[in-house]
Amino acid sequence: MESPEISQSGWKKAGAVVVEDKLKPFWCYNISVYPMLQNRVGEPYSIQAYVKEGVPSAGPVMKAEKIGVRTVTITWKEIPKHQRNGFINNYTIFYQVEDGKGFSKTVNSSILRYDLESLTRKTSYTVRVMASTSAGGANGPGINFKTSSISLNLRLRTRTVLLNPPGGSRKTPKDGFKPLPTPTVLHLARSPATTRKPRAWG
Incomplete structure (x- = not known):
């Protein structure tokens, strides 16, 4: 293989791929190739690569x-x-x-x-x-x-029924929640005893 030329700037020029035998296994390397366009460097083509892959050191959390x-x-x-x-x-x-x-x-x-x-x-x-x-x-x-024993939707419907029992409030299509009329409360009091005269017979 033709040995690469090394310029003063540190760039390697080669017509073949140069492989470095000191790369470590299980390490991810970023490899970039820069084209030389006359006297300037073009946009690189980059990839990630492993010299050798292994089993992950840990699993997902x-x-x-x-x-x-x-x-x-x-x-x-x-x-x-x-x-x-x-x-x-x-x-x-x-x-x-x-x-x-x-x-x-x-x-x-x-x-x-x-x-x-x-x-x-x-x-x-x-x-x-x-x-x-x-x-x-x-x-x-x-x-x-x-797993649950009852669905969330059913639990929510059950709670709605418990929070809105008969005599509380009801929902109508037009008015939304509408309070039921409050029952009239009767206050009963014992009237004072009236003294009645005995009725005479005769």
Whole structure:
């Protein structure tokens, strides 16, 4: 291979790719190629690359949100770049019923949330997320959650009924909430005893 020429400015000129054998594995490098246009440097073409990929040093940190009767939203954060050890290709969500059968869903690396559906009501689940490179995957810490026994909408309707019992207020299509007439309160008092003269018979 033709050896590159090194100018006074420190630029390397070569008709072939120069590979540095001291690059470290699992490190992400930014590689840029600058075209030489007569006496000036053109816009670079840049990429990121690994000499060798490895399994991530840690898995994604996740949490469960919007827990419903049969659904839950799982969200997670990206692994810090220094712990990835390669390009993250996908995430896999593992979940299972407590002491029961396990399931999994795989999504691409651009997705950081997923809705689990068709769950069993009022049931405890364990879930974790795995991040994978070309060398393998690493699991993040698992969490537990329990599906609801009653939907939020039904709870809200129940509370509305309890807060507005008969004799309180009612809602009409035109007037909104309209108070019911207040019942008339009768104050009863005992009248003073009247002295009556005995009636004479005869």
